[in-house]
Amino acid sequence: xxxxxxxxxxxxxxxxxxxxxxxxxxxxxxxxxxxxxxxxxxxxxxxxxxxxxxxxxxxxxxxxxxxxxxxxxxxxxxxxxxxxxxxxxxxxxxxxxxxxxxxxxxxxxxxxxxxxxxxxxxxxxxxxxxxxxxxxxxxxxxxxxxxxxxxxxxxxxxxxxxxxxxxxxxxxxxxxxxxxxxxxxxxxxxxxxxxxxxxxxxxxxxxxxxxxxxxxxxxxxxxxxxxxxxxxxxxxxxxxxxxxxxxxxxxxxxxxxxxxxxxxxxxxxxxxxxxxxxxxxxxxxxxxxxxxxxxxxxxxxxxxxxxxxxxxxxxxxxxxxxxxxxxxxxxxxxxxxxxxxxxxxxxxx
Amino acid sequence: xxxxxxxxxxxxxxxxxxxxxxxxxxxxxxxxxxxxxxxxxxxxxxxxxxxxxxxxxxxxxxxxxxxxxxxxxxxxxxxxxxxxxxxxxxxxxxxxxxxxxxxxxxxxxxxxxxxxxxxxxxxxxxxxxxxxxxxxxxxxxxxxxxxxxxxxxxxxxxxxxxxxxxxxxxxxxxxxxxxxxxxxxxxxxxxxxxxxxxxxxxxxxxxxxxxxxxxxxxxxxxxxxxxxxxxxxxxxxxxxxxxxxxxxxxxxxxxxxxxxxxxxxxxxxxxxxxxxxxxxxxxxxxxxxxxxxxxxxxxxxxxxxxxxxxxxxxxxxxxxxxxxxxxxxxxxxxxxxxxxxxxxxxxxxxxxxxxxxxxxxxxxxxxxxxxxxxxxxxxxxxxxxxxxxxxxxxxxxxxxxxxxxxxxxxxxxxxxxxxxxxxxxxxxxxxxxxxxxxxxxxxxxxxxxxxxxxxxxxxxxxxxxxxxxxxxxxxxxxxxxxxxxxxxxxxxxxxxxxxxxxxxxxxxxxxxxxxxxxxxxxxxxxxxxxxxxxxxxxxxxxxxxxxxxxxxxxxxxxxxxxxxxxxxxxxxxxxxxxxxxxxxxxxxxxxxxxxxxxxxxxxxxxxxxxxxxxxxxxxxxxx
Numbered sequence: 007x008x009x010x011x012x013x014x015x016x017x018x019x020x021x022x023x024x025x026x027x028x029x030x031x032x033x034x035x036x037x038x039x040x041x042x043x044x045x046x047x048x049x050x051x052x053x054x055x056x057x058x059x060x061x062x063x064x065x066x067x068x069x070x071x072x073x074x075x076x077x078x079x080x081x082x083x084x085x086x087x088x089x090x091x092x093x094x095x096x097x098x099x100x101x102x103x104x105x106x107x108x109x110x111x112x113x114x115x116x117x118x119x120x121x122x123x124x125x126x127x128x129x130x131x132x133x134x135x136x137x138x139x140x141x142x143x144x145x146x147x148x149x150x151x152x153x154x155x156x157x158x159x160x161x162x163x164x165x166x167x168x169x170x171x172x173x174x175x176x177x178x179x180x181x182x183x184x185x186x187x188x189x190x191x192x193x194x195x196x197x198x199x200x201x202x203x204x205x206x207x208x209x210x211x212x213x214x215x216x217x218x219x220x221x222x223x224x225x226x227x228x229x230x231x232x233x234x235x236x237x238x239x240x241x242x243x244x245x246x247x248x249x250x251x252x253x254x255x256x257x258x259x260x261x262x263x264x265x266x267x268x269x270x271x272x273x274x275x276x277x278x279x280x281x282x283x284x285x286x287x288x289x290x291x292x293x294x295x296x297x298x299x300x301x302x303x304x305x306x307x308x309x310x311x312x313x314x315x316x317x318x319x320x321x322x323x324x325x326x327x328x329x330x331x332x333x334x335x336x337x338x339x340x341x342x343x344x345x346x347x348x349x350x351x352x353x354x355x
Numbered sequence: 356x357x358x359x360x361x362x363x364x365x366x367x368x369x370x371x372x373x374x375x376x377x378x379x380x381x382x383x384x385x386x387x388x389x390x391x392x393x394x395x396x397x398x399x400x401x402x403x404x405x406x407x408x409x410x411x412x413x414x415x416x417x418x419x420x421x422x423x424x425x426x427x428x429x430x431x432x433x434x435x436x437x438x439x440x441x442x443x444x445x446x447x448x449x450x451x452x453x454x455x456x457x458x459x460x461x462x463x464x465x466x467x468x469x470x471x472x473x474x475x476x477x478x479x480x481x482x483x484x485x486x487x488x489x490x491x492x493x494x495x496x497x498x499x500x501x502x503x504x505x506x507x508x509x510x511x512x513x514x515x516x517x518x519x520x521x522x523x524x525x526x527x528x529x530x531x532x533x534x535x536x537x538x539x540x541x542x543x544x545x546x547x548x549x550x551x552x553x554x555x556x557x558x559x560x561x562x563x564x565x566x567x568x569x570x571x572x573x574x575x576x577x578x579x580x581x582x583x584x585x586x587x588x589x590x591x592x593x594x595x596x597x598x599x600x601x602x603x604x605x606x607x608x609x610x611x612x613x614x615x616x617x618x619x620x621x622x623x624x625x626x627x628x629x630x631x632x633x634x635x636x637x638x639x640x641x642x643x644x645x646x647x648x649x650x651x652x653x654x655x656x657x658x659x660x661x662x663x664x665x666x667x668x669x670x671x672x673x674x675x676x677x678x679x680x681x682x683x684x685x686x687x688x689x690x691x692x693x694x695x696x697x698x699x700x701x702x703x704x705x706x707x708x709x710x711x712x713x714x715x716x717x718x719x720x721x722x723x724x725x726x727x728x729x730x731x732x733x734x735x736x737x738x739x740x741x742x743x744x745x746x747x748x749x750x751x752x753x754x755x756x757x758x759x760x761x762x763x764x765x766x767x768x769x770x771x772x773x774x775x776x777x778x779x780x781x782x783x784x785x786x787x788x789x790x791x792x793x794x795x796x797x798x799x800x801x802x803x804x805x806x807x808x809x810x811x812x813x814x815x816x817x818x819x820x821x822x823x824x825x826x827x828x829x830x831x832x833x834x835x836x837x838x839x840x841x842x843x844x845x846x847x848x849x850x851x852x853x854x855x856x857x858x859x860x861x862x863x864x865x866x867x868x869x870x871x872x873x874x875x876x877x878x879x880x881x882x883x884x885x886x887x888x889x890x891x892x893x894x895x896x897x898x899x900x901x902x903x904x905x906x907x908x909x910x911x912x913x914x915x916x917x918x919x920x921x922x923x924x925x926x927x928x929x930x931x932x933x934x935x936x937x938x939x940x941x942x943x944x945x946x947x948x949x950x951x952x953x954x955x956x957x958x959x960x961x962x963x964x965x966x967x968x969x970x971x972x973x974x975x976x977x978x
Contacts, residue, residue, distance in 0.1 A: 021842070050821065050826070050827055051822060055664070066831070072829035072830070072831075073830050074831025074832060074833060075660075075690060079656060079687060082652065082656065083660045083663050085657070086668065086670075087665065089623075089665070090621065090623055090648060090669075090670050094822060112656075112657055112660070316643045316644075319642075319643035320646075322644070326612065326642060326644050328613055328616055329784075332599065332783070333599060333780065335397075335605075336401060337598060337599045339598070340403065340598065341595065
């Protein structure tokens, strides 16, 4: 069988896309559709599961199997799906409220289990669908409808959180940068187990320009740190570099250090400490911020382990025999020849 | 071959023959009373008695030793005829310490036999149980036949050469008690010995100690002629066939496996540990060779969420919990109702609200099951009437879920879950298959797939699983446009879809059996029940009839939709009595549905009705 040849249009549905004009979600959708078309994998093998929020409408717009579920629970639903169907490519589309607030528990457990699913978190640092309350990634002091005096909630750093949950694949990308987004999707797709991608996504209605430090023509040159496996971590056209000091990542002038002291990025490092240190370079997109793959390590995928256990049980115990099962606790027989019901106790347990 | 236990002829002591017998083992929660009770039960089952059991244990794993809250007990009724309950008042009570005695002796019938471990009756234990003086020394036990056995001492002596030491020595004393009971009630010893050898095959010293203690208890009875006579209950004249002794949680797990085989779908069980439902998970997780996948989720919501994912994937998807956990699952169950995917939701009810009485039975989640969801979301609700019937009710729940593409709630409770009874084993080959039709082809114009195009008979929508070429589609919690399944906010469509979903579930009434009436058709009083009160209601009706009065009973296995004939049945009796372990939940439904002035008999005491309680009420009403 030859691989199907698709274009982006094959992954578009007949449903009208209903995000606000100018929303970053459009760009991510386009990147995803182009990426899927490029894979050449039959589209019936993809499933998109989402929760609630603007991002969660995503499955309606992708011509694959999909489910728009309930708030925060997409990773749980996807776990049941992916665990029983390792033949599918399962994607979770979520947002900062969906994944990090109401669904925080499911997120960290999916990451630690390493179920074969790809979680794409659209982080716009605001609640969009409920019209503009602060989210668990909004910065302290943010003035919103529900925090008119400024938010006093300390925000999550999603990449740090994922690394803390021992996720095996953690990356960050930017809605505007389609090439980078598609490269991250590709790497996530190739990863065996749970992949986590944080996508900085602009909400032009409630939180416009939240990522201007990384998207603005002037600003991005100075602030975008592209992590590339096997390469020294340098940015700002080589002027700045990242070094490790006492376990912490620090930004220095490249000229002020021995080039050998500059951190060489290794996404496959088994210990997540250095990846975590890199994630702490910025607690939000307000200055120099790393993008790219923070961590990409191998660990047995949960679904494969579950199904291996089932196969091993079949091999060891033989396929299930229902009649044997219901007799497994010992039986006794009441015979026709015993009107008083005298019976013979025979344990075949 | 198991070691034969060296026993003197128990018949050297005169034997009294009984037709039925109620025994209760009571001790500290660390004393192994559940184990002793289960061994006694299995020996009786293999001997051929009919039986029913009622375990009762504290919510704490090990409450402080010797205290009243730490008492755990196990009651079993055995009989030479078909019985329906674990009995009201024990004829024989084993009390391993003063607290067990204090908590249980009032239930012992007058003239009953009391077996006490005298070694536990020291000052400290007596004080902990609230005794001011030792009841073994004063006249507080007059009227009972008391067998005093220094079980600690005799167990120590018995196991001294077996290799167990320290704290493990006294862990065998439940087997001492069991040995004494085996002598007193003529129980066969082989099943217990065989069980010990198998169970402790990897710990031969423990097996040896338990066998030695069992032997010592038996010998104690023979040697001391502890009572002037022993007792015997002959095998019961049960229906011809092969039986096993089974509790409700096990039968439920096996029923799910059977349903999975009959539907030819892999079984997925997504759950979170909770008393008293956890044993369903434990049992299922042992049978992976049946293709069973169990998932111990991070919480209750993930348990049901994973089941929804598995249902979408094409599995027989099941989630299980008890009341508090079902409350957490509520939003997801409504989602599944909206998605119209098949799923079984098991609720092993316990005393509530909140943490309530986690190890005690109650039927207080009926209205919650019927109405405890947001929006208009009627679901089929089934209730298991007795431990062994859990098997077929699980299969029935699966059949309805798949045929009608809907979540189905299956109610059990703590009494069914942990209680056991003989089960006449079915011929598994004659269990009908459950028909599953996965969509494989487009069903719309121009090769389109319409996920909400319905079957004309059942109104079920097609089940198209991911991976099927050409049927790519999206489902979700937003209201669906009829037929196309696209998101729709149209007012008329919402009315249509709400009505359609309700109609689909209501129509199941045409696919379930009529409710059957047992007893006197010309009676004035009909007793209507549901769930675990089944045996107690039937037993009470028997007593009423024995006293010469007439009564009829009917028991509901389907709570939504209700059987088509129920209204006619109810209207043909002058008085309706509805006993429930809640404050009147079915009563409300029946009154609302049929405008009938039924009466309730309600109990929320963390324990089942006694047969006598229901009998008295019926007698009041038949007069």
